[in-house]
Amino acid sequence: MSEPQGIAIAGDFLSLLAARGGGPLKTEHSAAAPVQTQATTVFAFHFADGVLMAGDRRATAGNVIVTDKIDKVIEIDATSVLAIAGVPATAFEMARVMQTSFEYYRRSQLQPLSLPAKVRALARLLRENLPMTMQGVGIVVPLFAGLDQTVSPSQPQIYFYDPLGAQFQAVGYAASGSGSGTIRSILSFQENYGNPRPSQMNLQQAVQFTLRLLITASEFDSATGGVNPETHTYATIKILNASGIRSLSAGEQGSFLKS
Amino acid sequence: MTEEPYRWLEAVENRREYVQDQLKGGSPAFGVKLPDGILLLGVGSGNSKVFELFDRHAMTALGHPADIEKIRQAAIDAAHMEAFTRAPEDVSLRRLISFGLSPQLKTNFEQIFSAPFIVEMLLAEISNTPETDLLVRLHYDGGFQFQSSRVIAVGSPATTEKAAQSWLNSNLPETTQKAEIVEWLLQAWWVLREGKSFTENFPSETERKAGWREALTDRIVEIGWLARQSQRVARYQPLSLNDLGLKIS
Numbered sequence: 442m443s444e445p446q447g448i449a450i451a452g453d454f455l456s457l458l459a460a461r462g463g464g465p466l467k468t469e470h471s472a473a474a475p476v477q478t479q480a481t482t483v484f485a486f487h488f489a490d491g492v493l494m495a496g497d498r499r500a501t502a503g504n505v506i507v508t509d510k511i512d513k514v515i516e517i518d519a520t521s522v523l524a525i526a527g528v529p530a531t532a533f534e535m536a537r538v539m540q541t542s543f544e545y546y547r548r549s550q551l552q553p554l555s556l557p558a559k560v561r562a563l564a565r566l567l568r569e570n571l572p573m574t575m576q577g578v579g580i581v582v583p584l585f586a587g588l589d590q591t592v593s594p595s596q597p598q599i600y601f602y603d604p605l606g607a608q609f610q611a612v613g614y615a616a617s618g619s620g621s622g623t624i625r626s627i628l629s630f631q632e633n634y635g636n637p638r639p640s641q642m643n644l645q646q647a648v649q650f651t652l653r654l655l656i657t658a659s660e661f662d663s664a665t666g667g668v669n670p671e672t673h674t675y676a677t678i679k680i681l682n683a684s685g686i687r688s689l690s691a692g693e694q695g696s697f698l699k700s
Numbered sequence: 701m702t703e704e705p706y707r708w709l710e711a712v713e714n715r716r717e718y719v720q721d722q723l724k725g726g727s728p729a730f731g732v733k734l735p736d737g738i739l740l741l742g743v744g745s746g747n748s749k750v751f752e753l754f755d756r757h758a759m760t761a762l763g764h765p766a767d768i769e770k771i772r773q774a775a776i777d778a779a780h781m782e783a784f785t786r787a788p789e790d791v792s793l794r795r796l797i798s799f800g801l802s803p804q805l806k807t808n809f810e811q812i813f814s815a816p817f818i819v820e821m822l823l824a825e826i827s828n829t830p831e832t833d834l835l836v837r838l839h840y841d842g843g844f845q846f847q848s849s850r851v852i853a854v855g856s857p858a859t860t861e862k863a864a865q866s867w868l869n870s871n872l873p874e875t876t877q878k879a880e881i882v883e884w885l886l887q888a889w890w891v892l893r894e895g896k897s898f899t900e901n902f903p904s905e906t907e908r909k910a911g912w913r914e915a916l917t918d919r920i921v922e923i924g925w926l927a928r929q930s931q932r933v934a935r936y937q938p939l940s941l942n943d944l945g946l947k948i949s
Contacts (some may be wrong), residue, residue, distance in 0.1 A: 544755075548780075549776045
């Protein structure tokens with residue numbers, strides 16, 4: 442890995458990696474690069490009990506379905522969640538760098554990394570991945586949700602990125618991946634004309650809404666795996682609020698969907 | 701000096717005396733193996749005695765704060781590099797101590813022209829079963845012992861450390877109530893701090909209970925809990941006396 446861009450931060454794990462000659466991301470591209478595994482629908486929105494972040498579980502390579510059991514919503518630490526869209530090889534590596542980096546900072550500096558620093562850390566990883574993005578073989582467009590602990594009680598926030606690393610805070614919702622067009626349209630409609638609006642939904646309503654969103658997205662996007670109670674195929678759903686992160690099991694999702 | 705074996709041995713012995721003398725005033729620390737986790741306890745100034753090292757690893761120590769900090773940072777660096785280059789499951793206390801911390805401490809102690817580390821440590825690793833949990837005593841000279849006792853004390857000199865450890869292992873009730881365990885550990889801490897004997901004129905329970913509470917006026921009890929079962933990968937949880945419902949006054 443090349444020297445991390447920007448100013449080195451004391452206690453930053455990327456600085457430690459650079460000092461030891463290690464590195465998480467390789468940007469060399471071979472002309473014989475294989476077909477990428479990608480395509481996704483991930484999204485997050487504010488609801489009454491915090492932020493809900495969800496993702497379908499399908500990975501595709503070209504027109505081949507690689508698996509319907511992938512987890513695209515990843516717990517980074519006790520107060521932050523990442524939803525990945527794009528090339529999983531790069532995205533999972535970014536998640537791993539963030540997990541190690543955030544925990545390394547918290548343990549070595551005896552305080553957690555602030556939310557703005559976490560948001561920028563992901564932007565930095567995206568910028569470092571720019572050569573792969575420009576070559577079209579390693580694009581990642583993630584969503585990030587973290588807990589703002591500078592206010593009391595702590596408030597969960599949603600951020601979305603462009604492939605070059607620009608970060609934006611989402612007011613109500615954000616979506617990414619090949620199925621995100623459908624999701625954004627429905628979320629926008631629901632936010633403007635729905636009753637209840639996503640921000641007013643309780644947990645049961647929010648989960649039911651989430652699963653129906655994914656079912657709809659899968660009807661328009663072959664690369665989005667839907668929800669199928671018959672095969673016990675559900676989404677990855679994580680809730681972030683002041684109490685921390687909670688994952689919803691397939692069983693819970695099934696009962697919410699039926700109700 | 702190094703060309704003369706006798707003078708080298710004398711210099712090392714002098715260092716040993718110096719380190720042990722410096723450690724005498726240190727605030728003792730403790731570790732307890734329990735069915736559902738490992739509890740570490742020290743009394744300091746907050747973030748000064750008990751530390752999380754990695755997902756399943758923690759330490760407590762007494763000694764010079766700068767030396768504790770150096771070793772803590774070294775352990776955290778090594779653990780995270782190992783986890784990143786291999787996997788978190790590959791981080792083991794046995795390797796961390798045997799191949800990382802112990803050789804460095806030994807080398808440093810025997811390099812008689814550099815300052816020795818003034819530190820005594822207890823490191824813990826939580827596992828899937830109590831039988832495979834690890835508590836390891838690591839000394840300023842790089843020596844280390846894997847401990848099999850239920851309660852381990854870290855103090856100086858070694859004789860009082862052993863006396864406290866023996867008393868706790870004989871008297872600590874078979875309970876999983878953290879508050880009760882912490883109460884007993886703090887009683888032992890107070891007896892050690894006051895330089896009292898665990899055999900002759902041993903303070904009564906009433907004196908011990910009142911003693912540690914009075915001694916805490918300008919100190920903070922630091923408690924680290926490594927949970928065997930947890931929803932999160934990181935098993936370490938800092939606890940306070942309030943969390944445990946223990947009252948000082």
